[in-house]
Structures are given as structure tokens and as C-alpha cells.
Amino acid sequence: MGRAGARLREFRTQRRLSLTEVAARAEVTKGFLSLAERGMTNVSVPVLMRICDAVGIGIGDLFEYPTAPIVRSGAGAPLEMGGHDVREELLTPKSERHVQVMHTVMRPGGGSGGAYRLDATTIFVYVLKGALSITVDGQTTLLDTGDSMTFGATQLHDWHNPTDGEAEVLWTIAPPVGAEDFSAALRGS
Incomplete structure (x- = not known):
């Protein structure tokens, strides 16, 4: 949460919102929000979205x-979208308006930390290495290396690495989350 936390604080102070006000709206404690803004705690995807x-x-x-x-191997932009025991990078530039591709590496047990929805149309996930357990609208599916899945981005979903080894996946989101016209994320549940 280092970079993302600092950006959160920057946006909060620009809008003249207090820690107490934002914490109450997001249903987290003021102390937790302060730690998140300073990059001193992990935040699940749904909580970060709130x-x-x-x-x-x-x-x-x-x-x-x-x-x-052109993004060379390992040179994507570090991505802090929440979750636990994950390392992510964004592979598509901001100018790309049709798709957004993210590369995620998960340690054993790592994942989203809860269910959420995105303000986009479609999510495609491809397992490069290991396995991914993904739950979409209450239905859990285990994907192994080489498996892929497509689902609606507004469907409630969460995911994690169910194995004892590292897992690696590619996510493709259409249209991109964060593009100027598509930057609003829906509330996590």
C-alpha cells in the first residue's frame, strides 16, 4: 500500500476530508485508515474500494x-489494488481504452481478501502457473495452469491461490478500470 496509500491521502486532503469522515464512510477505523495511507497495513480489495x-x-x-x-518482462507498472500476499503489475498504458491487462503473482493463500465488483463489462483470467480458486456470484471454480475463465465484471467475485506453491495469472478487463471515462469502481460487498 506504499504508493496507493500516499495517493489516497493526497486525494483525501485535496478534497478536505478528515480521516474520521472517510473512515466512517468506508466502515473502517480511523487508525486502520491512517495505517493504510502510510502503507503500514495490507488492505483487501473490497475494503480499498470502499x-x-x-x-x-x-x-x-x-x-x-x-x-x-511495449512492456518488457518484469517492467510493468507496480499495481496496488489491494489483496493479501500478491504482487501485481499493470501491463497496458493509460492510453489503452479497450482492454486492461494485469499480471498477478500470489503466494500460497494469497488473494483478493474478499468479494468485490468492478465498473467494467468483462473480466478474463488466464492461469499461467499454479492454480486459482475463483468464486463468482457464489459459485467456486478451481482453475489450473492453462485454464481460463470469462465472467461479468459486475458479478461479485473473489479469488485466491489454494496451493502450497506460487500462482501466476493474467487478468484482462474490458473496458479498462481507471481510464478517464471508466474510473469509478463499484462498492465491494
Whole structure:
């Protein structure tokens, strides 16, 4: 939450919102929000989305983007979208208006930390390595290496690595979350 926390604080102070006000709106404690803004705690995806909503921004407003259309291996923009024991990077530049591709590496048990929805149309996930347990609208599916799944972005979904080894996936979201016209994220449940 280092970069994302600092950006959250920047947006909150620009809007002249107090820690107490945002914490109450996001249904978190003031202390937790302070820790999140200072990058000193992990935040689940749904909680981060509630905080963004309370500040009046979309989760995509926290993203950093690659500056060029060619992204070399390991050179994507670090992505802090919440979750636990995950390392993510954004592979598509902000100028891309049709799709957004994210690369996620999860340690054993790592994942979203809860269910959420995105303000987009479609999510496609492809498992590059390991396995992914994904629950969409209450139905859980186990995807192994080479498996993929497509579902509606507004469907309530959460995901995690159910294995004892590292898992690696590619997410494709259409249209992009965080593009100027699509930056609002829906509330997590």
C-alpha cells in the first residue's frame, strides 16, 4: 500500500476530508485508515474500494501506468489494488481504452481478501502457473495452469491461490478500470 496509500491521502486532503469522515464512510477505523495511507497495513480489495468510494475516486485513480506500449518482462507498472500476499503489475498504458491487462503473482493463500465488483463489462483470467480458486456470484471454480475463465465484471467475485506453491495469472478487463471515462469502481460487498 506504499504508493496507493500516499495517493489516497493526497486525494483525501485535496478534497478536505478528515480521516474520521472517510473512515466512517468506508466502515473502517480511523487508525486502520491512517495505517493504510502510510502503507503500514495490507488492505483487501473490497475494503480499498470502499475507501476509494468514500474519498470520491475510483480504484483506477490509484494506478500507475506503463509509459510505453511495449512492456518488457518484469517492467510493468507496480499495481496496488489491494489483496493479501500478491504482487501485481499493470501491463497496458493509460492510453489503452479497450482492454486492461494485469499480471498477478500470489503466494500460497494469497488473494483478493474478499468479494468485490468492478465498473467494467468483462473480466478474463488466464492461469499461467499454479492454480486459482475463483468464486463468482457464489459459485467456486478451481482453475489450473492453462485454464481460463470469462465472467461479468459486475458479478461479485473473489479469488485466491489454494496451493502450497506460487500462482501466476493474467487478468484482462474490458473496458479498462481507471481510464478517464471508466474510473469509478463499484462498492465491494
